[in-house]
Amino acid sequence: MFDPKKLEQVAKQIHDSMPQPVKELGNDVEQKVRQVIQAQLGKLDVVSREEFDVQTQVLLRTRQKLTALEQKMEALEGKLASEDKGE
Known part of the structure; x- marks a missing residue:
């Protein structure tokens, strides 16, 4: 659902x-940051971009x-009104 490249970019920032x-402390911290971000994003009630685009269409x-x-x-209302005037 989430773009792994974006997730990687946020974790790196x-x-x-x-x-x-x-x-x-090394890669362990970066890995933990990535896991926390992914877990929190997973809790959000969001739709994928593809689903959003489909629903937009x-x-x-x-x-x-x-x-x-x-x-x-x-x-039809105009036609009906003109017929009513003709009676």
Whole structure:
């Protein structure tokens, strides 16, 4: 779900911003930071980018259909109003 490259970049930024004595503990700290970030991101109620894009397209098609139906409704109401005036 999460881009591993982005996760790696965030973990590296956190590691780089740590004080030197902590950095000297080595890769173990960086690995732990990565694990904590991944665990916290896993707890978030989010959707993947792919799912978001799919839902965006569905919403766009729904909006287009709604607009078309609104136009048809207005045309029918106009036709009905003009027929009522003709009686």
